Each structure stands twice: as C-alpha cells, then as structure tokens.
Amino acid sequence: MNRLRAWFLAPSWAVMLLLFLAPLAIICAYSFETRGAYGGISLPWTTESYQRLADPIYLAILWRSFWIAGLATLLCLLFGFPLALFISRSAERKNLYLSLVILPFWTSFLVRTYAWMFLLRDTGLINTLLQKLGLIHDPLPLLYNDGAVVLGLVYSYLPFVVLPLYATIERLDPNLLEAAADLGARPLATLTRVVLPLTAPGIRAGAILTFIPCLGAYLTPDLLGGGKSVMIGNLIQNQFTSARDWPFGSAISLALMAIVMALLMLFARRDPEGLV
Amino acid sequence: MSSPQCVLELRDVSKHFSTHRAVDSVSLGIERGEFFSLLGPSGCGKTTTLRLIAGFEEPTSGEIRLNGASIQHLKPYQRNVSTVFQNYALFPHLSVRENVEFGLRRRSENHIGKRVAEVLDLVQLAGKESRLPSEISGGERQRVALARSLVLAPDVLLLDEPLSALDPNLRKQVRAELKNIQRQVGITFLFVTHDQEEALSMSDRLGVMHAGQLQQTGTPEEIYLRPRTRFVASFLGALNWIGDIGVRPEATRISKQPPGAEAPSHPATVAQSTFLGNCVHVEASLVTGQTVVAEVSRLGDNFVAGEQVFIWWQPADELRFE
Amino acid sequence: MKRTGVALSIYALAAYLFLHLPLLILSIFSFNQSRFTVWEGFSLRWYAAALHDSQLTEAASNSLIIAIFATAAATIIGTLAAYGLWKRSSPALSGSLYLSLVTPEIVTGISLLAFYQWIFRFLRVQLGMHTVILAHVSFSIAFVVIVVLARLRSMDRQLEEAALDLGANEWQAFRHVTLPVIRPGVVAAALLAFTVSFDDYVITSLVAGVNSETLPMVIYAIARRGANPVLNAISAMIVIGFGALILISERLRAR
Numbered sequence: 001m002n003r004l005r006a007w008f009l010a011p012s013w014a015v016m017l018l019l020f021l022a023p024l025a026i027i028c029a030y031s032f033e034t035r036g037a038y039g040g041i042s043l044p045w046t047t048e049s050y051q052r053l054a055d056p057i058y059l060a061i062l063w064r065s066f067w068i069a070g071l072a073t074l075l076c077l078l079f080g081f082p083l084a085l086f087i088s089r090s091a092e093r094k095n096l097y098l099s100l101v102i103l104p105f106w107t108s109f110l111v112r113t114y115a116w117m118f119l120l121r122d123t124g125l126i127n128t129l130l131q132k133l134g135l136i137h138d139p140l141p142l143l144y145n146d147g148a149v150v151l152g153l154v155y156s157y158l159p160f161v162v163l164p165l166y167a168t169i170e171r172l173d174p175n176l177l178e179a180a181a182d183l184g185a186r187p188l189a190t191l192t193r194v195v196l197p198l199t200a201p202g203i204r205a206g207a208i209l210t211f212i213p214c215l216g217a218y219l220t221p222d223l224l225g226g227g228k229s230v231m232i233g234n235l236i237q238n239q240f241t242s243a244r245d246w247p248f249g250s251a252i253s254l255a256l257m258a259i260v261m262a263l264l265m266l267f268a269r270r271d272p273e274g275l276v
Numbered sequence: 277m278s279s280p281q282c283v284l285e286l287r288d289v290s291k292h293f294s295t296h297r298a299v300d301s302v303s304l305g306i307e308r309g310e311f312f313s314l315l316g317p318s319g320c321g322k323t324t325t326l327r328l329i330a331g332f333e334e335p336t337s338g339e340i341r342l343n344g345a346s347i348q349h350l351k352p353y354q355r356n357v358s359t360v361f362q363n364y365a366l367f368p369h370l371s372v373r374e375n376v377e378f379g380l381r382r383r384s385e386n387h388i389g390k391r392v393a394e395v396l397d398l399v400q401l402a403g404k405e406s407r408l409p410s411e412i413s414g415g416e417r418q419r420v421a422l423a424r425s426l427v428l429a430p431d432v433l434l435l436d437e438p439l440s441a442l443d444p445n446l447r448k449q450v451r452a453e454l455k456n457i458q459r460q461v462g463i464t465f466l467f468v469t470h471d472q473e474e475a476l477s478m479s480d481r482l483g484v485m486h487a488g489q490l491q492q493t494g495t496p497e498e499i500y501l502r503p504r505t506r507f508v509a510s511f512l513g514a515l516n517w518i519g520d521i522g523v524r525p526e527a528t529r530i531s532k533q534p535p536g537a538e539a540p541s542h543p544a545t546v547a548q549s550t551f552l553g554n555c556v557h558v559e560a561s562l563v564t565g566q567t568v569v570a571e572v573s574r575l576g577d578n579f580v581a582g583e584q585v586f587i588w589w590q591p592a593d594e595l596r597f598e
Numbered sequence: 599m600k601r602t603g604v605a606l607s608i609y610a611l612a613a614y615l616f617l618h619l620p621l622l623i624l625s626i627f628s629f630n631q632s633r634f635t636v637w638e639g640f641s642l643r644w645y646a647a648a649l650h651d652s653q654l655t656e657a658a659s660n661s662l663i664i665a666i667f668a669t670a671a672a673t674i675i676g677t678l679a680a681y682g683l684w685k686r687s688s689p690a691l692s693g694s695l696y697l698s699l700v701t702p703e704i705v706t707g708i709s710l711l712a713f714y715q716w717i718f719r720f721l722r723v724q725l726g727m728h729t730v731i732l733a734h735v736s737f738s739i740a741f742v743v744i745v746v747l748a749r750l751r752s753m754d755r756q757l758e759e760a761a762l763d764l765g766a767n768e769w770q771a772f773r774h775v776t777l778p779v780i781r782p783g784v785v786a787a788a789l790l791a792f793t794v795s796f797d798d799y800v801i802t803s804l805v806a807g808v809n810s811e812t813l814p815m816v817i818y819a820i821a822r823r824g825a826n827p828v829l830n831a832i833s834a835m836i837v838i839g840f841g842a843l844i845l846i847s848e849r850l851r852a853r
Binding site: 004005006007008009011012013015016019020021022023024026027030079082083085086087089097100101103104106107108109110111112113114115116117118119121123124125128155158212213215216217218219223233236237240246249250253256257260261264 | 603606607609610613614616617618620621623624627634635636674675676678679681682683685686688691694695697698700701702703704705706708709710711712713716732733735736739743768769772793796797799800804814817818821822824829830833836837840841843844
C-alpha cells in the first residue's frame with residue numbers, strides 16, 4: 001500500500017521540486033549576488049539588494065501596493081457581503097445565483113480586464129455615451145489611474161470574497177437571527193452584534209484570499225493603470241526586463257513572498273483550501 | 277478450542293491503537309458451517325476483530341488461522357474471507373450485476389454469468405440486475421452486498437451489523453431470510469451485532485465482547501441461562517439483583533400468598549404494574565428497599581400498587597457470580 | 599424584514615450587472631459595423647479579420663497545444679497526488695502545493711525564467727513551447743489536487759476496502775473503483791487546469807520563446823496599443839468558448 005502511494009506522489013514531488021522549489025532557491029541565491037556588467041549575475045555575495053529595498057522610492061511603491069490592495073479588499077468585502085447574504089436567503093435558486101458569481105471567474109482574466117479598458121477609455125463606451133448625451137465635452141480620464149486599478153481588482157476578485165462569505169453565512173443557524181429579532185434587536189443591531197461576529201471566519205478567509213493576489217497583482221495595474229500606477233508586481237517585472245537588475249528583482253520577489261507568508265500565518269486558518 | 281474442524285481460529289489476538297487496547301488477547305475458534313455471532317456494545321472491539329480477520333488492520337500480536345494456515349500477514353485480497361459492510365459499500369457506479377461480478381472478474385473465473393444469476397436468484401434480486409445501487413431499496417442493497425460476497429464462496433463470511441441500516445419492521449423479516457440463506461449455502465457466518473435479540477435468535481453459537489475482551493462463548497441458551505460474568509448477564513437481558521443473586525424478570529415469580537416450602541420467598545409491596553400487551557411487568561419493592569421486576573402472564577392474577585405480595589423463584593433460575 | 603429583502607434584491611441585481619455587463623457589452627460591440635464605439639449596424643467583419651490574421655490563429659493554435667499538453671500532464675500528476683494525499687497526508691508536499699498556489703504569478707514567472715536561464719548554461723536548449731508547457735504543468739497541479747481531493751473526501755473510504763475484500767489488489771481497487779467514482783471531479787479539475795493554462799499571460803510571457811507566442815500574449819500586445827475592434831471579437835469568442843466548456847463540465851457532472 002505504501003509503495004503504491006510513493007509512486008503516486010513521486011511525479012508531483014518531481015514537478016514541485018524541479019519547477020517550483022528549485023526556481024525559488026535560484027532567485028534566493030541571485031538576490032544575494034551582484035548585478036553583472038551586462039545585466040547578468042556575478043559575484044561577490046552581498047546583501048546590497050536587500051538594503052536597497054529600504055530606499056524611500058521602493059518603500060513608497062510597497063506602501064502604494066498595500067494601499068491599493070487593501071482598498072480593493074475592503075470594497076470587495078463591502079460589496080460581497082450583501083451579495084452573499086442575498087444568495088444564502090434565496091431559497092431554491094441558490095445554485096443559479098452562486099454560479100452567476102463564479103461564472104466570470106471561469107472566463108479569461110485578460111479578457112475581463114480588457115473589457116474595462118473598452119468601457120473606460122477616452123473613446124470608450126462610457127465617455128462616448130456621456131458625450132452623446134451632452135453631459136460632458138471632453139472625455140473624462142477614467143482609465144490609467146489608481147481608481148481604474150482598484151475597480152479592476154474588485155471586479156476580478158469579488159467571487160473570492162463571496163464564496164467563503166456565503167459558506168459561513170449558510171452555516172449560521174437561521175433561528176439565531178430570529179432570536180435576535182425576538183429579543184428586540186433592530187436589523188442593524190442584528191447585523192453588527194450577531195451576524196458579523198459569527199461570520200468573522202468567512203470575512204477573514206475572503207479578505208486574505210483577495211488581499212494576497214491583489215498585493216502581487218501585475219496585469220491589472222499594468223493594463224488599467226498604464227505606466228502611472230506601479231505596484232510591486234510591476235517593479236519586479238521591470239527589474240527582469242528593462243532595468244536588467246536580476247539580484248534586485250529577486251530580492252523584491254522574496255520580500256513579497258515573505259509578506260504573503262507572514263499574512264497567511266497571521267490570518268489564515270491552517271487549512272483554508274482543505275489542502276494541507 | 278483448536279479442534280480440527282475449526283475453519284477460523286484466533287489465538288491470543290490483540291490490537292492496540294496507541295494506548296487504547298481495542299482487542300485484548302482474544303482467542304476464538306469457529307467451526308465450519310456455523311452461524312457465529314460476536315455480540316457487544318459499541319466500542320467493545322467486535323468490529324475491530326472483524327477488520328483484523330478481513331485484513332484491513334494488522335494485529336499487534338497473536339495469530340489468525342484460516343483452514344489451519346496463518347493469514348494475519350496476508351493482504352485482504354489474499355484471504356478467502358469476505359465482508360458485508362455495515363453501510364454495504366456498494367460501488368455506486370456499477371449496476372447490481374456488475375457489483376456481484378466484481379470479485380469473480382478479479383479472479384478471472386469461469387461461468388461468471390451463470391454463477392451471478394444463481395446467487396441473484398438466491399437473494400431474490402433476479403430482474404434488478406441492471407439497476408444502480410441508488411435505484412434500489414435499502415433491503416435490496418443489503419441483499420446485493422450479501423450476494424457480492426456469497427458468490428465468491430468465502431471460507432468465512434464476515435457481516436458487520438448488516439441489519440442496523442434497515443428499518444425495524446424489515447429487520448425481523450431479514451433475520452429469518454439471512455439465517456435461511458446461511459443454511460442453504462452452508463457458508464460459515466461471523467456476524468457482528470450489538471443487538472442481543474438478533475444474536476440469540478440467529479446464532480448457533482455466540483461470543484460476548486466487552487472492553488476488547490471476549491467474555492464468554494457458547495450456545496444462545498448457555499449464554500443466556502448460564503452467563504459467566506455480571507456483564508454478560510446484564511447485557512443479554514434485564515436482571516433483578518437480590519443481594520448477590522441475579523434473577524431474570526421472567527423467572528421472577530410473584531404471588532399474593534407465600535409459595536410454601538418450594539422456595540424461599542421475600543415479602544414485597546407492589547409499586548407499579550405496567551401492561552405491555554403480551555405480558556405484564558409488575559414492579560415491587562422488597563423490605564430491603566431493592567426494586568424487582570416480575571414479568572407475569574396477563575391471564576394470571578392482577579396486581580395493584582400498594583398490594584402486599586411475595587417474591588420468589590426456582591433455585592435453578594438463580595444466576596451467581598464470583 | 600420585507601423592506602430589507604427588497605433592498606437586498608435590488609442590490610443583488612446591480613451587483614450581477616456589475617459582474618456580467620462589461621463582458622456582455624464587449625460581446626455586443628464585437629458585432630458592430632463601425633470601428634468606433636458607436637453602433638452602426640450588425641457585422642461579422644471583425645470576426646473575419648480575426649480569423650484571417652495569421653499571427654492570431656498561430657498564437658491560438660500555440661495556446662491550444664500548450665493547454666492540451668499541460669492539462670493532460672497536470673491532471674494525471676495532480677490526480678495521483680490527490681489520491682496519495684488522501685491515503686495519508688504529507689504536510690511537505692501539500693505545503694509546497696499550497697505555496698505554489700499563493701505565490702504571486704509574477705514571482706513564479708521570474709523564478710522559472712531565472713531557473714531556465716541557469717539550466718541553459720548546461721543544456722543546449724532554448725525557451726519555447728516546452729518551457730511554457732512545463733511552467734503551466736507546475737502551476738496547475740495545485741488546482742487539480744484541490745478539486746480532486748475534495749471529491750475524494752466526499753467518497754466513502756469503505757468502497758476501497760470492499761474492493762480489496764472482493765479480491766482486487768491496490769492498483770485494481772484504484773483503477774476499477776476509486777477512479778470511476780471520482781471521475782466527475784477529475785473532469786472538473788482538467789477543465790480548470792485547461793482554463794488557467796489557456797488564459798495565463800504573466801508567467802507565459804516570461805518563459806515563452808520567439809516561436810511560442812500565445813493568444814493571451816497577442817491580446818496583451820493589442821490591448822496595450824489601444825482601440826481595436828478585432829480584440830472585441832476575439833474576446834467574445836474566448837468568453838463563448840469557455841462558457842461552452844463549463845456547460846459541458848456541468849453536463850458531465852450531472853450525469
């Protein structure tokens with residue numbers, strides 16, 4: 001039995017070691033090396049790349065990323081909670097409403113992001129429509145700013161919040177809500193005193209599931225933020241392409257990984273995906 | 277114990293899970309063709325014993341012999357025993373016929389079609405061959421599970437509480453059917469149950485387990501009438517305790533007059549009389565304060581609360597323990 | 599309570615519009631005669647243009663080939679791993695899989711790029727379809743494991759014991775009982791692996807070679823350049839294609 005199991009696990013171990021852990025180990029090594037004359041990697045070993053992370057320019061980008069990811073997460077929770085509540089209260093159409101939330105997740109991330117470019121552009125649908133109606137004369141600068149990035153992130157990650165929230169609300173005993181109402185709690189009090197504390201695990205899971213990919217986002221700030229809205233992901237990509245500073249890019253990557261893992265250890269339950 | 281006609285023998289078998297002794301040096305011999313029941317409350321180790329015999333667990337110590345050969349190190353598929361699981365564990369993606377064929381196909385045997393038809397006939401499932409397990413009733417599922425094992429003609433058929441998932445009305449009927457099938461095929465049955473009525477009514481012999489230990493084995497009469505321990509006595513049926521002596525309610529006599537010289541009698545006061553249809557339970561308090569229950573015929577005397585009566589019994593009905 | 603219910607329904611309607619309207623509008627405008635965002639009548643010209651663009655069709659076929667190979671490999675490897683983990687947990691392996699899932703795509707991409715460049719010092723190979731396929735296998739295994747493991751956990755463990763009991767060895771029990779029972783989960787996992795592979799831009803763009811441009815890479819390049827109604831047509835085709843895949847998977851699951 002155990003021999004068969006070893007054979008079953010062997011291929012995934014091979015892939016994980018060779019194509020995930022070894023590459024991480026390599027950038028870990030690179031982060032301590034020096035940038036070569038033509039953009040390569042060379043000795044000596046140094047911690048210079050990590051020291052550069054403390055540069056105010058980069059700290060500002062880190063701060064920006066936290067801020068944008070945090071705002072997107074907060075908005076996801078705010079918009080996602082009533083939607084999850086709605087789904088859990090709709091008796092027989094639950095599955096339909098739930099799949100309607102998951103459906104966009106199954107269509108291309110790139111296409112979904114492009115759809116917003118189509119809507120928000122200077123010559124996009126919204127500006128064209130507003131101009132036709134005579135409400136504005138010059139197009140509004142809707143695209144290529146932080147607002148567009150946050151919008152794109154909320155749009156992309158809303159399902160990540162709704163699913164865990166729905167799961168915890170669903171587990172709530174409906175009698176609890178009635179009991180709260182019986183005891184004279186008004187709807188708002190029921191929400192803040194009963195529902196929110198009891199759905200805290202779902203809120204936490206949804207928040208962490210959204211915040212982590214938002215923090216490391218690359219495509220959304222790149223397409224919707226234009227060149228102006230730089231987040232950590234774009235900074236890393238830049239070091240490996242135009243700046244050709246691999247040691248620094250590696251150091252930022254590891255710093256980002258460290259932040260992600262610290263967040264997971266702090267906030268995630270041991271087993272958010274049922275995997276571990 | 278180790279007589280040559282034993283098909284299955286457990287010699288000092290123990291199974292420990294970390295510190296818990298699930299099975300504690302159990303020795304047991306089961307004769308060819310008999311219907312043997314392992315009876316005990318949940319958690320007594322009877323299911324673990326069954327799993328050790330089937331090969332899903334390996335014993336911590338001891339020996340399991342099938343037809344005289346040690347099998348405790350063999351894989352489940354190398355032992356000619358078969359299990360009917362409590363929840364039947366029918367393969368949900370296979371039809372009734374495919375479920376029954378499963379074992380024969382693994383052994384690449386001949387005449388599969390004929391043998392499957394025979395066994396489905398035996399368990400009265402002919403005509404339902406192409407149904408899926410989800411499309412048949414609970415009783416039918418139980419019979420598919422039985423047929424799936426029987427068709428392999430195992431040396432011992434292990435049944436893990438196979439009736440517990442059925443509704444109570446069906447259970448009594450299935451008991452008789454199961455016993456009937458066992459007589460027809462002549463296969464040794466090892467039947468695990470926590471229901472003493474089931475064990476008493478179906479078994480040729482039975483063993484009572486408690487806290488991992490086999491407390492007593494014997495025929496239903498021996499176990500019921502001559503229990504060796506207080507646990508066996510009280511697990512098999514209700515018992516009145518008068519001092520150190522145990523008397524079953526149906527052996528407890530109650531009368532308005534002293535019984536005379538036949539037996540010693542004890543004066544008592546009737547506390548309550550409960551009509552149960554086929555009999556009447558009379559609850560009476562002895563002068564010592566102990567309460568005894570006597571099961572009496574509804575055709576005999578009537579007893580009302582507060583009445584002064586005499587409690588007595590035949591010396592042969594006394595149960596005494598060390 | 600009644601009033602909150604109505605308010606909640608109105609809110610939900612707005613939220614669903616927010617989720618679905620952008621793609622719907624985009625798809626509608628893919629049939630627009632005009633090059634601009636003004637409706638001038640129905641036309642299939644952008645679809646014709648997309649299908650006649652050799653760069654696009656070549657990229658689409660690359661994406662398809664990559665997704666098929668990566669899906670096949672990731673589904674097999676991930677299903678075996680899920681089965682092994684279901685038998686007995688391995689914190690080290692599930693920890694690595696979990697880590698691969700939460701690692702930002704850009705980090706996965708650059709670390710694979712660095713790894714490939716390092717390997718190429720010793721081997722005479724270059725970036726190409728093979729490097730993309732390997733990268734896709736690596737990041738989709740975790741998705742497969744999660745989906746298949748969930749299915750395994752809903753399966754009765756005694757089914758395997760019953761198979762062993764009836765004379766099947768471990769491999770036969772897996773092959774004839776476990777695998778057929780978890781098949782819907784495996785199909786769902788394969789579809790998920792296919793979509794994440796077909797859709798990936800960030801990692802792919804870093805590890806692709808000159809001859810292995812994928813559809814998302816071309817879409818990205820066009821989107822960066824600005825307005826292009828051909829892109830609306832491609833987007834609509836992708837949305838419909840993915841939608842068809844989900845429908846098929848739902849049918850299979852219902853069966």
